[in-house]
Amino acid sequence: MNADPTGPTEKKGQPGLVSAALSGLCPRCRAKTLFAAPAGLANRCSNCGLDILSLERGGRFVGVVTMLLALVLILAALGVDEWLHPPLWASLLFWGPLTVGSVIGALRFYKTMWVYHQYEESQP
Ligand SMILES: [Zn+2]
Numbered sequence: 001m002n003a004d005p006t007g008p009t010e011k012k013g014q015p016g017l018v019s020a021a022l023s024g025l026c027p028r029c030r031a032k033t034l035f036a037a038p039a040g041l042a043n044r045c046s047n048c049g050l051d052i053l054s055l056e057r058g059g060r061f062v063g064v065v066t067m068l069l070a071l072v073l074i075l076a077a078l079g080v081d082e083w084l085h086p087p088l089w090a091s092l093l094f095w096g097p098l099t100v101g102s103v104i105g106a107l108r109f110y111k112t113m114w115v116y117h118q119y120e121e122s123q124p
Contacts, residue, residue: 017109017112020034021108024112026047026048027115028048029050031047033047041111055115056115062111066110069102070099073095073099074099077091
């Protein structure tokens with residue numbers, strides 16, 4: 001049954017990754033239990049008991065990705081500074097929330113992606 005080379009079925013039955021990341025859906029029971037903090041995974045699903053912590057293990061590249069993103073944003077902020085010379089308060093008002101928001105968003109997305117990948121791998 002699994003020997004069909006032309007029809008990979010890996011997407012079958014998966015909730016959209018973006019909506020899973022946005023609402024933090026558990027990969028097994030799809031309750032909204034994946035995140036305990038805005039960008040922090042729960043240790044385990046409080047609904048079905050899935051061990052999220054062990055699924056997250058090995059996902060340390062997530063932090064690297066996030067730091068790269070923050071670096072890009074800071075460089076972009078410096079670029080705009082050079083270009084427009086906005087007052088400092090305007091820069092902080094604009095880039096502060098944008099940086100925090102993007103980093104949290106990216107963390108949520110990458111962590112969800114990683115946990116879902118690990119969960120699929122762990123299935124027989
Ligand atoms: Zn669950």
